[in-house]
Every structure is written in C-alpha cells, then in structure tokens.
Amino acid sequence: MSKTPQYAEVNQESLYRIFTIPEAPDSTLGRIEKHLSENLMGFLGEHIVAREKPLQAIEQDFQGATVPEDPQFVSDHTEFLLDKLVAHSVHTASPRFIGHMTSALPYFLLPLAKLMVGLNQNLVKIETSKAFTPLERNVIGMLHHLVYQRDGDFYRRWMHSAQHSLGAFCSGGTVANITALWVARNQLLKPTNGFAGIAADGLAAGLQHYGYQRLTVMVSERGHYSLAKAADVLGIGRKNLIAVPTDHNNRVQIAALREKCQQVEADGGKVMAIIGVAGTTETGHIDPLEEMAEVAQQVNAHFHVDAAWGGATLMSSRHRQLLAGIELADSVTIDAHKQMYVPMGAGLVLFKDPSAVRAIEHHAEYIIRHGSKDLGAHTMEGSRSGMAMMVFSALHVIGRRGYELLIDNSIEKAHYFADLIRQQDDFEVITDPELCLLTYRYVPEPVKHVLEQGNAEHIKRLTPHLNALTRYIQKRQREDGQSFVSRTKLTPHQYHSEPTVVFRVVLANPLTTEAMLADVLAEQRKIASRATSLLGALYTEMRELG
Amino acid sequence: MSKTPQYAEVNQESLYRIFTIPEAPDSTLGRIEKHLSENLMGFLGEHIVAREKPLQAIEQDFQGATVPEDPQFVSDHTEFLLDKLVAHSVHTASPRFIGHMTSALPYFLLPLAKLMVGLNQNLVKIETSKAFTPLERNVIGMLHHLVYQRDGDFYRRWMHSAQHSLGAFCSGGTVANITALWVARNQLLKPTNGFAGIAADGLAAGLQHYGYQRLTVMVSERGHYSLAKAADVLGIGRKNLIAVPTDHNNRVQIAALREKCQQVEADGGKVMAIIGVAGTTETGHIDPLEEMAEVAQQVNAHFHVDAAWGGATLMSSRHRQLLAGIELADSVTIDAHKQMYVPMGAGLVLFKDPSAVRAIEHHAEYIIRHGSKDLGAHTMEGSRSGMAMMVFSALHVIGRRGYELLIDNSIEKAHYFADLIRQQDDFEVITDPELCLLTYRYVPEPVKHVLEQGNAEHIKRLTPHLNALTRYIQKRQREDGQSFVSRTKLTPHQYHSEPTVVFRVVLANPLTTEAMLADVLAEQRKIASRATSLLGALYTEMRELG
Incomplete structure (x- = not known):
C-alpha cells in the first residue's frame, strides 16, 4: 500500500484531520479498513493455531522503549501490525485450538464491536452512557433470571432501581469473584452499634469488633487461582482460603467441608464464604451445590458460585440440572466471554439480593451521586466500556x-x-x-x-x-x-x-x-x-x- | 432492511453459519456492516450531545428480563440497536460535549478495534496472545520511559523479562490505583522471619507482626474516589484514607501533610502510602510532587502518583515540567482512554522498580506458571483483551x-x-x-x-x-x-x-x-x-x- 497523506505532519490541520469523519468508502481510511478486514478474514480462515516463530524473535519487533517522536502514516503502521502482530497472534478461533476457554466468535459481533468502540460510551455514569445504562441493567437482569428464575414483578421492581443492582458487569471472572467476596466480607463485618463497618474502619477493626480470630473462605482444591488473588487483595490472606479435598470426580467432599468449617469455628475463626465451583477450570466438574448451600446456611456463611465457565450451561434444558442449587447462591460469577461466545472482556457477578451491593457502595461529588442510576456506584472498576452490548446482542441473535x-x-x-x-x-x-x-x-x-x-x-x-x-x-x-x-x-x-x-x-x-x-x-x-x-x-x- | 436468512432457525447448520466467515462484502453481513458504519458516522457527525428522551422512557425498551427463547435475525436486531440504543447514546465525541474526560477518538482506531476484537486474544497468557504479550510489554515500557526516562540498557534488561514487569495494563485508573496500593500494602507487610507475609497470612496478622495500630494513606482532599474504594477493598478502611487540606490552587499543603503523617505515627499507626494527584478529577490541578516525594521518603512510605488524567501531559515539552517529581514515584497511574485519545478500557499502572510486582505475584498449574512470560502473573484482572494494541497504535500514528x-x-x-x-x-x-x-x-x-x-x-x-x-x-x-x-x-x-x-x-x-x-x-x-x-x-x- 502506498504512502498516503492521512496524517504524518505535525501541524494542527493534519492532526485534526484524524479526528474528522473520513469520506467513506474510497477514502484512504476506507481502503485501509477494507485491507484490514480482508486480512482479518484471512487470518480467521486459517485452521492453524499459530505460526512458528520463537517469542524471543517476536520480542525483537517490540523493543523501542521511547514513545516515537514523529507520527507514522496509518497505512505504514497498519502494514507493521499485520506483519509483526497479527501474523504472530494466536488463532483462538481455530477449530483446532481446543486448549483454552477462548474459542470462536459469531461474525455478527465484529461490526458491532466497531460500533461499540466508536460510540465510546463510559458506563460508570449515565452522563456518558445514557441508553447503555438501561441496556447493561437489562443484561444483568436476564442473567440474574437465568440463575434465579424470579418472576416478572421482581425484575420490574429491581432491574432499573437506582438504589439497587442485580449484579455488576466487569472485565472478567477474576474481578467478578473479587467483587463477590468483597460484598461477602463487607456484609459480614457490617456497621453496627459502636462500629462504623469494615468499609470505613478497616479489616483489623472489624475482626476485633466482631471477635473473630480470622476470616476464612472454603473452596474445593480445584478452585480457580483468582480466589487466592481475592483472598490476598481483600486482606484475608491466601492461607485462609482453605482448599477442601475433592472426590474422584473433582467435586468437593461435603463431609470434609463440614469438618473444615468446624475446625475453623472451634479455633475462633469465622467462615466468611463457601464457594462452589460450577465447571472447574482444570477438569470442568461441578460441585454438589445444593449440599454446599446447606452447609453455608448452617455456618451462616456467604455462598458464592464460581460459574465463570459453566454458567452458560443453564441455557440447556438437558444439562441445566447439573447446576442444581446455583439458585441458592448469594452471588454467582458468569463470564460471557467463555461459553457465551462474546469477545474478551465480559464478566458478570450476580447477586440474589438486590440490596447486597450496598455493602460496596461508593459516591463522589461529580458523578455516581446519591440517588443517581450511575452504574459506577456498585462496581469495583470505574470507567468501563459498553461491552454489555455484545452480550445483549449475542443473547438476542443466538437465543x-x-x-x-x-x-x-x-x-x-x-x-x-x-x-x-x-x-x-x-x-x-x-x-x-x-x-x-x-x-x-x-x-x-x-x-x-x-x-x-x-x-x-x-x-x-x-x-x-x-x-x-x-x-x-x-x-x-x-x-x-x-x-x-x-x-x-x-x-x-x-x-x-x-x-x-x-x-x-x-x-x-x-x-x-x-x-x-x-x-x-x-x-x-x-x-x-x-x-x-x-x-x-x-x-x-x-x-x-x- | 429486509429479513435475511442470516440465522434465525435453531438447527445446527444455520447456527454454525454464524461462526463461519461471511463472503464479504456483498453478503448479508457485509451489507449490515456497511449500514452500521454509515449510521455510526452519521451519529458521530452530529454535533449534539444527546437526544431528548427521558431515561424512564428508554428503560421501557430494556424491560424483558428473560433470555429470548428464539433467535432474532441479525438485520432485525441491528435495527433495534440503531433505533433504541445508538440513537439514545451520548455523543461523547461531540466537540460540544466538554463535561467529562471522554472525548473524540481518532478515526483510524475504529477499524483497528474491529481487528482487535476479531483476533480475540487473551493477554493473561502467551498461549492465547503470543505477539500481543511483547506488544503489551512494549507499551508499558514506553509509558514507563515517559515517566521515568531510564536509559536503553534498563529497558533492554527489564522490559521483556519473565520475572519482572514495568507495570500492569488494566481496564482503567481505578484498577490501576487499587493495584498500586495493593503492591504498597504487600511490600510494607512483606514476609520476614516468623511471618509469611500479608499475601499469605492476611492483614490482621501483618499489622500484629509489624506492630502497627493501623495503616493509613495520605491524599489531598481532591483525590479521586477510587482511592476510597481501594482503601475499602484492601481492608485498610476509608477512614484511614486521610484527606489532606489543599491550598487555594487545590494542591496539597505540604505542612499539613507532614503534620498528618506525624499524628499517625505518634498514635502508633503507619503511613503506608502518600498519593500525589497529577491532574485532579474535579479541578485539574497538580500536587507539588517533588515535595511530596520528600515527605514520603522521610516517613518511609510508598509514593504513588495518580496521573490517570494528567499523565499524557508528559508528552508536551512546554508543560511536562508541571509534573516535575513524578519520576520519584514508586508507582504511577495513567489512563490511555483519557488524554491519550484511546477508546474506553485502557489504564496502566507503572512501577519504578521492575521487581515491585513480585509482591502481588500469583501462579497456577495450567497457566501463569513460574518462569513463564504470562502477563497474568502480575495483574489484578485475569483474562484481558488486546486493548494495548490501541495504545500502541495511537502512540505510533500520533507520535x-x-x-x-x-x-x-x-x-x-x-x-x-x-x-x-x-x-x-x-x-x-x-x-x-x-x-x-x-x-x-x-x-x-x-x-x-x-x-x-x-x-x-x-x-x-x-x-x-x-x-x-x-x-x-x-x-x-x-x-x-x-x-x-x-x-x-x-x-x-x-x-x-x-x-x-x-x-x-x-x-x-x-x-x-x-x-x-x-x-x-x-x-x-x-x-x-x-x-x-x-x-x-x-x-x-x-x-x-x-
């Protein structure tokens, strides 16, 4: 592709040109877009998983550690990307790439992705998202229904309520799991007479006020590594994430779970949460959720289900039963970018109780003010993109x-x-x-x-x-x-x-x-x-x- | 647009068709893509900021709380999106939308966004990203250099090193700030004789071992609300995020900062971190970073600079000086989706010391194994998209x-x-x-x-x-x-x-x-x-x- 006067002089006029609408489709950018699209389709059509090139060799193409001084033509840069980046990416959509949870995408999502990025909405607040906020609440509502199957009245009452939230949309399962345990921790060490609550006073004060030696989280030895990360981030400590032995099918042993809980309580500790895994990352097995819910209730612990990967199974009448008991969970993690065939960056945590998110509510003076419907009041992340649209569209077009x-x-x-x-x-x-x-x-x-x-x-x-x-x-x-x-x-x-x-x-x-x-x-x-x-x-x- | 047989029957053949490459550009999907593109350009060309429609009315279009049973034609769904969602989105790119930090995007990023989403890489690990991993490390390196200006040897040694990381790419400034303080907390309460470290043993054990009554974080009263969120998540407590008074230019008062630090230490507390703000969210002012660094050194606290919005100023020779002292920070937050004109979802935290991320290192058996170059070992998030490409391209094309x-x-x-x-x-x-x-x-x-x-x-x-x-x-x-x-x-x-x-x-x-x-x-x-x-x-x- 020949050099084009798209932008490569540093003067105001040529610079401002990159922010003005190109005359499609025979403009320079129109041609580049077509070229990129064709290349992408070629890449996606190859049934290999990667080209052979050692990582060390690829690193040679990404060595320059200073921001380039002068601008580069878009056309030249595109060629660099196609040659050095795209050609050495992983064909995650290849039907022979069967090693991880990332797989093919339906093609209709690609033009929608361009739309989503082009609109550049920020879902932290209504003022930068407007219709995207009701849409995201709708997506959360649909997945909440998939799990909890509440009636129409429930969703009419809570789905769009400013003070409530049926869940939180986030970048992925890790943030979803951290968010769930954050809620669990803050609900356990909640404000009460003489104590302003853990959110205000901190974990040490909370433990002291409630008289707990330590908080623990129970999960099968097959639990996802993000739970150890959550235990670290939240100040609980990885040692207090207790790995419960599994049976020959990689499912948590209920007797062992009970025993571990008893031990913790006998030692003056508190079981903050019990986590059921609905589709372990390593083996794909599902914990006995109903029995776990019962144990959680007995020890008065938050019951979370990590269904990041397996949650989509709820859409199958034949296999839905495998996750029986998930509706008893206080919170559930589902990743739309796994078995829901949505691009990377679409995770959700759902809460049975629409008020649960109060435990992690934050406000500011210029956005997420009290009483607003700004989604950012109840999420761990701040600024967020409109990825919920991709989930919304996939749910509608696939059904x-x-x-x-x-x-x-x-x-x-x-x-x-x-x-x-x-x-x-x-x-x-x-x-x-x-x-x-x-x-x-x-x-x-x-x-x-x-x-x-x-x-x-x-x-x-x-x-x-x-x-x-x-x-x-x-x-x-x-x-x-x-x-x-x-x-x-x-x-x-x-x-x-x-x-x-x-x-x-x-x-x-x-x-x-x-x-x-x-x-x-x-x-x-x-x-x-x-x-x-x-x-x-x-x-x-x-x-x-x- | 008329109904098309794109996909609306639930049978294997028609379903699988949505996963196979459409014959561009006169295919149904090609026509839909063109239609979407034209509509997007029309939307972006309107110099208004929003259509008048009350939120309650918009919510009516997003009421259905069950996953639709049957599939919808892509063409029909597209019309719904254009009519009900796009038309009632916020024109963040409008030159009359001057209320928030989201503004126009350079148009060359839109076709690249489609490429990025289409490749669907997952940067948590090399196995699902390959060339995207060196690219992301390169982007982090360039921004590290923008802040710290280390020499070529430094970047040759550390930028692509498996055991190190010059920072972490994340979805935005909030996660970046939480990550920075997570590192600060874990470095402070690090493993030592007789103590396995806070990551393993938890916050309460760490405080007890080191003999601190409480940890505190100092920031100007104009600090971003994400810092209160970080104090909550990390178990420190919002009350221990101490708001330091500002002068008439909304800059932290150094004398007041010193005094607050002395008070905390006199009471048996420990100043874990001091945070300088380089561009407050509400007024855009920059704290006296050099003097703050000095105080941080005196009280042996982590010095973090929240330059989420103002960091890009470092690219201006004329104004760079306003941020003098930022190079003394132990960590720095920069959002590329603010003044770097990259789409939503591109935040970074940078660390002066390439080993700092060890304090938050996590491993698993199937990915992010010891010794691998998998980026996920040092990030708060797990699965992540290839957004770093957008930053890489913007840096090259804009310069x-x-x-x-x-x-x-x-x-x-x-x-x-x-x-x-x-x-x-x-x-x-x-x-x-x-x-x-x-x-x-x-x-x-x-x-x-x-x-x-x-x-x-x-x-x-x-x-x-x-x-x-x-x-x-x-x-x-x-x-x-x-x-x-x-x-x-x-x-x-x-x-x-x-x-x-x-x-x-x-x-x-x-x-x-x-x-x-x-x-x-x-x-x-x-x-x-x-x-x-x-x-x-x-x-x-x-x-x-x-």
Missing part, C-alpha cells in the same frame, strides 16, 4: 435455544472424544467430561499395562517420566502450530494423588470436527515417537521396576 | 509531537475559555485551569457585586441559592442536548470553603472551537433567565441581606 444447541453439542463432542481416547492403546482419559472439558495423556502401551496393576510404588516412579513426556508433547504441538491443547497438573485418585501432568481440552468451538480430534491424537502420538530420550528414560525406569 | 500539539492546544483553549468567562458580567471562574480543566458558574451581576465584598455571612446565605441555580442550569442544558458541561461541588478558598456547586469543563476535544465555547455560555445564560423561581428566591435572599 436461548441457540445456546442450548451449542452447549449440548459441545458436551456430546467431549463424550465422543473421551470414547475415542479410550479406544486407543496408548492414550488414557484422566478425567471424564461432565461439561465439554476433559483431561487425558499419552501413555505407551506397555507402561499402561504396568499402571493398570495399580502398584503405588510403580506409579510413583513412572509418573515423573510420563509428566516430562506430556509436557514435551504439549509444548512441541503448540510450537508446531497445527493444533493446540493445554496442560495442567492434577492429583488423580486412580493414581494415588500422585501429581500428574495431563492434556486439557475444552471443546467449545462448534466448528471442531471429529476428524480434527483424531488428528490431534495422531499428531501427539507422532511427537511422542520422536521423544527418544524421554522414552528411553521411561523404559529404563520400567525395566528397573523388574 | 510524541502530535500529542504535544494536542495537549498544548487543549491547555491554551482552557486559558482562552477562562478569559472569556472573566469577560462576562454574570459568570465567574471558580478554579483556573492548570491543564485543560476549569470550573466556573453563573452568577447574576448584582449578586456578583455582593459576593465580591467577601462578607462571610452573605456568602453563606447566598451560596445555597446559587448552588440550586447551577444545578438547574447544568441539568437543563444536559437534557436539551445541545452541549454538555458537568458539575461538581467544591469548597473554594475565596468563598471561605463554603460548599459551592460549579460547572466543570474538560477541553480535550481538538474540534471544540472558540465559537462553541461562547455558545455554551450563551445557552447557560438563557437557561438561567428562565429559572424564574430560583432567581426569585435568590433575589429575595439578596434583599434580606439588606
């Missing part, structure tokens, strides 16, 4: 029945893949799918036979070798860029809780085919066959077992 | 000299407006601009004469009436939708700190003309002239003063 089909198909595909893995002599499923997530690993056939005997000593000695092999295969496959699965480390019951590295797949992309899944296994087997030194060490260990 | 011109012109325009106000018989400047922000109000000429005599009793009795009038004018002007200024409540020294409601303008939009500013005053005068009952009460009070 509940559309989501249901997507979710049912994903789960079915995960079961198909688990069966396919089981049919192989040299792979094994480590955790079965409950939703569309499963873990597995490559194990050479002879090793598999040894493991099946269940000898603890043998498992202990072989596992590190298998872990090294799994790590190697995962890295090599990612670098080759044809397909991508992620990896994590679990403590499977069938292997006596020996720390075990596994492949992890999330089958949410509707375009992932059965043939592609077979390809993934074939590629992994091929990579394994070339890992001669790792295999050598594994077989040597095998021989030494006798 | 430092381009920003300099924009900033210099904005400040000049603010001085012009202040002079214009001073020339009026019935307006008065309340706070003069230091950057491009000023406050003023309408005061009928006879009242102005009375106020000028400086009688405290007269001021006390007239101010409430003037406040009601200012409020009325601001609301009415906003509702009329021709132009928009915001309002806040200050305690001006010239009026014996009597709480005074003022108009607040931020003159960052390069397309705002001098004529438009004259129009704003003319419109306000006209609205005032019709406020007969408020004026009546004011004049009655005047008469009663005798």
Whole structure:
C-alpha cells in the first residue's frame, strides 16, 4: 500500500484531520479498513493455531522503549501490525485450538464491536452512557433470571432501581469473584452499634469488633487461582482460603467441608464464604451445590458460585440440572466471554439480593451521586466500556435455544472424544467430561499395562517420566502450530494423588470436527515417537521396576 | 432492511453459519456492516450531545428480563440497536460535549478495534496472545520511559523479562490505583522471619507482626474516589484514607501533610502510602510532587502518583515540567482512554522498580506458571483483551509531537475559555485551569457585586441559592442536548470553603472551537433567565441581606 497523506505532519490541520469523519468508502481510511478486514478474514480462515516463530524473535519487533517522536502514516503502521502482530497472534478461533476457554466468535459481533468502540460510551455514569445504562441493567437482569428464575414483578421492581443492582458487569471472572467476596466480607463485618463497618474502619477493626480470630473462605482444591488473588487483595490472606479435598470426580467432599468449617469455628475463626465451583477450570466438574448451600446456611456463611465457565450451561434444558442449587447462591460469577461466545472482556457477578451491593457502595461529588442510576456506584472498576452490548446482542441473535444447541453439542463432542481416547492403546482419559472439558495423556502401551496393576510404588516412579513426556508433547504441538491443547497438573485418585501432568481440552468451538480430534491424537502420538530420550528414560525406569 | 436468512432457525447448520466467515462484502453481513458504519458516522457527525428522551422512557425498551427463547435475525436486531440504543447514546465525541474526560477518538482506531476484537486474544497468557504479550510489554515500557526516562540498557534488561514487569495494563485508573496500593500494602507487610507475609497470612496478622495500630494513606482532599474504594477493598478502611487540606490552587499543603503523617505515627499507626494527584478529577490541578516525594521518603512510605488524567501531559515539552517529581514515584497511574485519545478500557499502572510486582505475584498449574512470560502473573484482572494494541497504535500514528500539539492546544483553549468567562458580567471562574480543566458558574451581576465584598455571612446565605441555580442550569442544558458541561461541588478558598456547586469543563476535544465555547455560555445564560423561581428566591435572599 502506498504512502498516503492521512496524517504524518505535525501541524494542527493534519492532526485534526484524524479526528474528522473520513469520506467513506474510497477514502484512504476506507481502503485501509477494507485491507484490514480482508486480512482479518484471512487470518480467521486459517485452521492453524499459530505460526512458528520463537517469542524471543517476536520480542525483537517490540523493543523501542521511547514513545516515537514523529507520527507514522496509518497505512505504514497498519502494514507493521499485520506483519509483526497479527501474523504472530494466536488463532483462538481455530477449530483446532481446543486448549483454552477462548474459542470462536459469531461474525455478527465484529461490526458491532466497531460500533461499540466508536460510540465510546463510559458506563460508570449515565452522563456518558445514557441508553447503555438501561441496556447493561437489562443484561444483568436476564442473567440474574437465568440463575434465579424470579418472576416478572421482581425484575420490574429491581432491574432499573437506582438504589439497587442485580449484579455488576466487569472485565472478567477474576474481578467478578473479587467483587463477590468483597460484598461477602463487607456484609459480614457490617456497621453496627459502636462500629462504623469494615468499609470505613478497616479489616483489623472489624475482626476485633466482631471477635473473630480470622476470616476464612472454603473452596474445593480445584478452585480457580483468582480466589487466592481475592483472598490476598481483600486482606484475608491466601492461607485462609482453605482448599477442601475433592472426590474422584473433582467435586468437593461435603463431609470434609463440614469438618473444615468446624475446625475453623472451634479455633475462633469465622467462615466468611463457601464457594462452589460450577465447571472447574482444570477438569470442568461441578460441585454438589445444593449440599454446599446447606452447609453455608448452617455456618451462616456467604455462598458464592464460581460459574465463570459453566454458567452458560443453564441455557440447556438437558444439562441445566447439573447446576442444581446455583439458585441458592448469594452471588454467582458468569463470564460471557467463555461459553457465551462474546469477545474478551465480559464478566458478570450476580447477586440474589438486590440490596447486597450496598455493602460496596461508593459516591463522589461529580458523578455516581446519591440517588443517581450511575452504574459506577456498585462496581469495583470505574470507567468501563459498553461491552454489555455484545452480550445483549449475542443473547438476542443466538437465543436461548441457540445456546442450548451449542452447549449440548459441545458436551456430546467431549463424550465422543473421551470414547475415542479410550479406544486407543496408548492414550488414557484422566478425567471424564461432565461439561465439554476433559483431561487425558499419552501413555505407551506397555507402561499402561504396568499402571493398570495399580502398584503405588510403580506409579510413583513412572509418573515423573510420563509428566516430562506430556509436557514435551504439549509444548512441541503448540510450537508446531497445527493444533493446540493445554496442560495442567492434577492429583488423580486412580493414581494415588500422585501429581500428574495431563492434556486439557475444552471443546467449545462448534466448528471442531471429529476428524480434527483424531488428528490431534495422531499428531501427539507422532511427537511422542520422536521423544527418544524421554522414552528411553521411561523404559529404563520400567525395566528397573523388574 | 429486509429479513435475511442470516440465522434465525435453531438447527445446527444455520447456527454454525454464524461462526463461519461471511463472503464479504456483498453478503448479508457485509451489507449490515456497511449500514452500521454509515449510521455510526452519521451519529458521530452530529454535533449534539444527546437526544431528548427521558431515561424512564428508554428503560421501557430494556424491560424483558428473560433470555429470548428464539433467535432474532441479525438485520432485525441491528435495527433495534440503531433505533433504541445508538440513537439514545451520548455523543461523547461531540466537540460540544466538554463535561467529562471522554472525548473524540481518532478515526483510524475504529477499524483497528474491529481487528482487535476479531483476533480475540487473551493477554493473561502467551498461549492465547503470543505477539500481543511483547506488544503489551512494549507499551508499558514506553509509558514507563515517559515517566521515568531510564536509559536503553534498563529497558533492554527489564522490559521483556519473565520475572519482572514495568507495570500492569488494566481496564482503567481505578484498577490501576487499587493495584498500586495493593503492591504498597504487600511490600510494607512483606514476609520476614516468623511471618509469611500479608499475601499469605492476611492483614490482621501483618499489622500484629509489624506492630502497627493501623495503616493509613495520605491524599489531598481532591483525590479521586477510587482511592476510597481501594482503601475499602484492601481492608485498610476509608477512614484511614486521610484527606489532606489543599491550598487555594487545590494542591496539597505540604505542612499539613507532614503534620498528618506525624499524628499517625505518634498514635502508633503507619503511613503506608502518600498519593500525589497529577491532574485532579474535579479541578485539574497538580500536587507539588517533588515535595511530596520528600515527605514520603522521610516517613518511609510508598509514593504513588495518580496521573490517570494528567499523565499524557508528559508528552508536551512546554508543560511536562508541571509534573516535575513524578519520576520519584514508586508507582504511577495513567489512563490511555483519557488524554491519550484511546477508546474506553485502557489504564496502566507503572512501577519504578521492575521487581515491585513480585509482591502481588500469583501462579497456577495450567497457566501463569513460574518462569513463564504470562502477563497474568502480575495483574489484578485475569483474562484481558488486546486493548494495548490501541495504545500502541495511537502512540505510533500520533507520535510524541502530535500529542504535544494536542495537549498544548487543549491547555491554551482552557486559558482562552477562562478569559472569556472573566469577560462576562454574570459568570465567574471558580478554579483556573492548570491543564485543560476549569470550573466556573453563573452568577447574576448584582449578586456578583455582593459576593465580591467577601462578607462571610452573605456568602453563606447566598451560596445555597446559587448552588440550586447551577444545578438547574447544568441539568437543563444536559437534557436539551445541545452541549454538555458537568458539575461538581467544591469548597473554594475565596468563598471561605463554603460548599459551592460549579460547572466543570474538560477541553480535550481538538474540534471544540472558540465559537462553541461562547455558545455554551450563551445557552447557560438563557437557561438561567428562565429559572424564574430560583432567581426569585435568590433575589429575595439578596434583599434580606439588606
């Protein structure tokens, strides 16, 4: 593309030109936009997951540590971006990218994204958002209904009420979880006779006033790392986020939960919150939410459900039951940018009680004044974009029945893949799918036979070798860029809780085919066959077992 | 636009179609995109700030509290959005929208926004971002250099280092400020012999171990409300965010700051952080940062500078000096979505010491593992979009000299407006601009004469009436939708700190003309002239003063 006089002289006139509406579509910017669009479609059409280029080489293109002195032509800059950035981005929309919770986007969201960014609304306050504020409250209301199923009167009364909020829209699940626990903490150490409340007086004063040695939060050992972050940020301390053991399906053990709660109370501590996980990040399993709600009620703790990933399952009539009990939660986290197919940056926390957000209410003199409907009075973040529009549009254009089909198909595909893995002599499923997530690993056939005997000593000695092999295969496959699965480390019951590295797949992309899944296994087997030194060490260990 | 078979049947084939690349540009989606683009350009071309429609009426369009059962045609949904949402959004890009820090965007960012959203990268980890990770580190490096001006070796050594980070990219200034204070808190109550550190053990244990009665944060009484939120979230308590009195230019009084620090220490408390404001939200003034840094050093406190709005001033050779001392800060907040003309959702916190982020480091088994370059190990948020690209592009296409011109012109325009106000018989400047922000109000000429005599009793009795009038004018002007200024409540020294409601303008939009500013005053005068009952009460009070 040739140089264009779009803007590259530093004078007022040429500078102001970049802020004035370009004459579409044959303007310079119109041509650049078309070029970008075509390139983006080309990128999204490639069924690879990444180009092979080491990170260190990419870093060379991003070295200049000073703000460039002189302006660059938009056309030149665009070429730089396409060549150095886009070409070396990850094809998260590729149907062969099945390693993380980011997958394909419906294409109708892309022009809407441009609209959303172009409008540049700020949802912290009505004065910079107007209709976007009722829209966001509407989105929160719809997801609140998805979880809590209250009647029409409830939503007519609370959805648009200035003093209330059915939840908070935020950038993602981490902020949603922190917000939920912030509310829980502030409600527990609330203002009362002789105490102005934790928000005003601080945590130490709150503990002292209420006579608690410490606050604790209970969550399964499979809980998301953001909860440890929340415990840190909120001043509770990561040690007070208590990991409760799970059963062989990675679900919290209720007896163990009760016991941990009793221990805490016996020691003068207080169980501030119990967190149920509805779709663990690593294995996709769902905690027994109803029973957890009961325990929470018994110990008078806030019950939060982290359904960041699994929450969308509520749209499936067939699978909704898996999350039974979620409606008992005081708060629920759902990420629209996971199984709701919305672009990155759309998380929500929902509150059963429309007044719960009072515990974290903030005001100022120039915005979010008392009595205003400004959303910023009840959010952790301040200025926020109009991302809620993307959720609103996805809900309308896909519809509940559309989501249901997507979710049912994903789960079915995960079961198909688990069966396919089981049919192989040299792979094994480590955790079965409950939703569309499963873990597995490559194990050479002879090793598999040894493991099946269940000898603890043998498992202990072989596992590190298998872990090294799994790590190697995962890295090599990612670098080759044809397909991508992620990896994590679990403590499977069938292997006596020996720390075990596994492949992890999330089958949410509707375009992932059965043939592609077979390809993934074939590629992994091929990579394994070339890992001669790792295999050598594994077989040597095998021989030494006798 | 007619109904199209884009997607409105719930079957696998039609559903999957929304995830497959549309044949541009004459496809249905291509036509919808063109239609949206034209509408957006039309919206952005209107020099009004909002259409007149009461919020209650808008809320009627966003009432349905259940997820729609059936899918809607994209074309139908688009019409709904244009009619019900876009038409009733706020024209934040209008040159007559001068009330908040959100202003115009350069148009080249819009096609890039579509690219950014379409790529759907997740910057929490390399596996879902690849080249976007070095790019974001590069952006952080450039802004770090803008503040700290370290040499090339420094950036070569630290910018891309896995164990370090020169800052954290986040959704906005609030999260940036919370992150900065989180680091300050965790560094203060760090692990040491016999104590695992606050991150692990919690705030109460940290206070006890180090023997502090309480932690406090010092900031001018003009500090942003997000700091109170940070004090709440972090468990410090809002009462321990101590508001230090300001001088007649809304700058922190150093003597008062020293005194407050001494009081806290005398009472067994600890000054955890001192916060300098570089561009207060309400008046745009800059604290004496060098002197504050000195005090911070004396009391061994973390020195943070909240330059969310004013930070971009560092790109102006002429005005950079106003922020002298910012390079002494341990951390600095800058919002790119304010004076850097980037869309909503781009905040940064920068750290002088590349190791500072260790205090808030988090890891997991499946991502942000030890030794990885995953950005998520050092951020408050988890999943994040590729917004850093927008900052990167704006820095390159506008260049430092381009920003300099924009900033210099904005400040000049603010001085012009202040002079214009001073020339009026019935307006008065309340706070003069230091950057491009000023406050003023309408005061009928006879009242102005009375106020000028400086009688405290007269001021006390007239101010409430003037406040009601200012409020009325601001609301009415906003509702009329021709132009928009915001309002806040200050305690001006010239009026014996009597709480005074003022108009607040931020003159960052390069397309705002001098004529438009004259129009704003003319419109306000006209609205005032019709406020007969408020004026009546004011004049009655005047008469009663005798």
